[in-house]
Amino acid sequence: MSTWLDDAVFYEIYPQSFNDTNADGIGDLPGVIEKLDYVLELGCNALWLNPCFVSPFGDAGYDVADYCRVAPRYGTNDDLVRLFEEAHARGMHVLLDLVPGHTSIEHPWFKESCRAEGNEFSGRYVWTDDVWTPVGDVPGVNGVLRGIAERNGAVAVNFFAFQPALNYGFYRVTEPWQSAMDSPEALATRQAMKDVMAFWLERGCDGFRVDMAGSLVKDDPEQEGTIALWQDMRAFLDERYPDAVLISEWGEPDKTIRAGFHMDFLLQFGTSHYMDLFRCEHPWFSREGAGDASEFVATYRRNLELTDGRGLMCIPSGNHDMDRLRKYLDPEEMKLAFAFIMSMPGCPFVYAGDEIGMRHLDVTSVEGGYQRTGARSPIQWDASEKNFGFSDAPGDQLYIPQDAGDDAPTVTAEMADDASLWHEVQRLIALRRATPALGVSAAVEFVYCEKNAYPLVYLRTERGKGGQRVLCAINPADRPAEVPCDERAVRTLHSVGEAASLLDGVLSVPACSATFLELS
Numbered sequence: 001m002s003t004w005l006d007d008a009v010f011y012e013i014y015p016q017s018f019n020d021t022n023a024d025g026i027g028d029l030p031g032v033i034e035k036l037d038y039v040l041e042l043g044c045n046a047l048w049l050n051p052c053f054v055s056p057f058g059d060a061g062y063d064v065a066d067y068c069r070v071a072p073r074y075g076t077n078d079d080l081v082r083l084f085e086e087a088h089a090r091g092m093h094v095l096l097d098l099v100p101g102h103t104s105i106e107h108p109w110f111k112e113s114c115r116a117e118g119n120e121f122s123g124r125y126v127w128t129d130d131v132w133t134p135v136g137d138v139p140g141v142n143g144v145l146r147g148i149a150e151r152n153g154a155v156a157v158n159f160f161a162f163q164p165a166l167n168y169g170f171y172r173v174t175e176p177w178q179s180a181m182d183s184p185e186a187l188a189t190r191q192a193m194k195d196v197m198a199f200w201l202e203r204g205c206d207g208f209r210v211d212m213a214g215s216l217v218k219d220d221p222e223q224e225g226t227i228a229l230w231q232d233m234r235a236f237l238d239e240r241y242p243d244a245v246l247i248s249e250w251g252e253p254d255k256t257i258r259a260g261f262h263m264d265f266l267l268q269f270g271t272s273h274y275m276d277l278f279r280c281e282h283p284w285f286s287r288e289g290a291g292d293a294s295e296f297v298a299t300y301r302r303n304l305e306l307t308d309g310r311g312l313m314c315i316p317s318g319n320h321d322m323d324r325l326r327k328y329l330d331p332e333e334m335k336l337a338f339a340f341i342m343s344m345p346g347c348p349f350v351y352a353g354d355e356i357g358m359r360h361l362d363v364t365s366v367e368g369g370y371q372r373t374g375a376r377s378p379i380q381w382d383a384s385e386k387n388f389g390f391s392d393a394p395g396d397q398l399y400i401p402q403d404a405g406d407d408a409p410t411v412t413a414e415m416a417d418d419a420s421l422w423h424e425v426q427r428l429i430a431l432r433r434a435t436p437a438l439g440v441s442a443a444v445e446f447v448y449c450e451k452n453a454y455p456l457v458y459l460r461t462e463r464g465k466g467g468q469r470v471l472c473a474i475n476p477a478d479r480p481a482e483v484p485c486d487e488r489a490v491r492t493l494h495s496v497g498e499a500a501s502l503l504d505g506v507l508s509v510p511a512c513s514a515t516f517l518e519l520s
């Protein structure tokens with residue numbers, strides 16, 4: 001595994017909404033560079049940057065029209081290279097967002113593939129052989145686009161209607177128009193995506209968060225074809241760019257780790273029960289104490305077994321597709337959520353703005369965001385400045401309107417208050433760094449987790465020499481809890497709220513608290 005991941009705490013930047021340096025109402029890459037020291041001060045040392053490439057922005061940039069050119073609204077390729085350099089100079093790393101499954105309909109590959117006359121790109125997308133022939137109800141296909149090409153065919157789409165599916169072949173070929181995975185056209189698509197990765201890795205990028213990574217090979221119900229495809233991509237990287245990191249949006253860690261990814265995300269979809277903790281009617285982290293973490297833990301355990309105890313699962317505070325965490329939890333509850341996120345295996349991800357408890361806004365959809373738009377509003381840096389310091393553009397020209405509340409949280413206010421959520425996130429990241437047992441690959445064992453109950457208690461153990469053991473006890477409920485525990489604590493490393501105590505075989509966990517106890 002790339003060694004820098006051992007120490008990585010990620011910060012996801014949605015570039016549109018981060019920091020605008022040229023007063024056009026939209027964030028840009030110089031704006032990201034300007035804030036690198038801020039990110040570092042919080043304690044994050046790695047970035048995931050959402051797509052920043054040329055695009056018609058029907059899906060906020062997940063509809064790429066040129067994989068190898070930065071969208072002018074964000075700056076230039078040179079700006080992106082400068083971002084890599086500035087990040088590296090600070091010991092930070094940068095993941096770009098690779099969208100390998102589909103492009104925009106404006107991508108030159110797609111325009112060529114629409115032509116009646118056969119050419120190099122005729123097989124680059126998943127086309128049927130007649131405009132009236134549907135692609136069918138096939139795993140990996142999300143509909144069909146027909147009627148926009150001079151060629152006689154319909155094309156499969158992956159997400160929105162304007163995101164035609166790139167052709168990596170079908171695992172089971174049952175129709176004459178379907179390509180096999182090892183057909184020349186499917187292999188050409190694969191090569192083209194390797195070229196895209198190489199293009200940015202050559203320029204200093206450290207790896208990729210891979211969009212819809214499990215969707216590439218069609219009619220592949222067990223995803224064995226897609227797994228084999230990524231194994232090949234990984235072999236290519238290992239040969240030429242062994243340090244390049246791949247993190248998947250897939251949601252099935254056993255498959256992705258086998259496919260060669262370093263880590264997989266726990267997501268708002270899939271089987272992880274991630275939402276039970278943070279975003280549902282009764283989130284486990286709410287002080288009402290009516291949630292359930294047991295199904296999350298059961299699935300997490302199963303995934304640990306399936307991944308050989310490596311548990312390389314990333315737990316994000318949120319992302320640009322989910323409702324803001326603050327919609328479900330207040331800042332005090334969020335501190336406990338971060339106590340969990342920062343003390344679990346795998347790399348934690350902070351979604352920009354969650355560290356100050358930005359709210360989910362009720363705003364009109366922008367660039368295909370729909371309900372997701374509320375989680376994508378521009379960062380509130382400083383209340384004393386125009387547009388909270390995000391941009392010098394007139395307020396009505398911002399990419400997405402900002403939080404209009406008088407009590408909108410800001411970075412400066414949070415940083416000025418030692419008791420704030422921001423400072424707690426900073427302390428928790430520092431604790432993680434200083435504590436080998438809380439590291440990426442240290443073991444985790446769930447000591448107490450009952451159905452519909454509190455607290456959650458888990459033991460982290462450093463692998464190898466030191467063998468440090470840290471007991472993590474989290475009780476978001478507004479009532480104290482006691483559980484039997486035969487361990488002996490040496491010292492309290494940190495607590496959020498009143499610290500738990502471990503005496504005479506009983507672990508007493510105060511209401512609304514999280515405690516990290518080093519064990520003998």
Ligand code: NOJ
Nearest residue numbers: 059062099159211212321
């Ligand atoms: C997942 C991305 O996170 C989301 O924002 C996007 O709309 C879809 N994939 C399609 O690329």
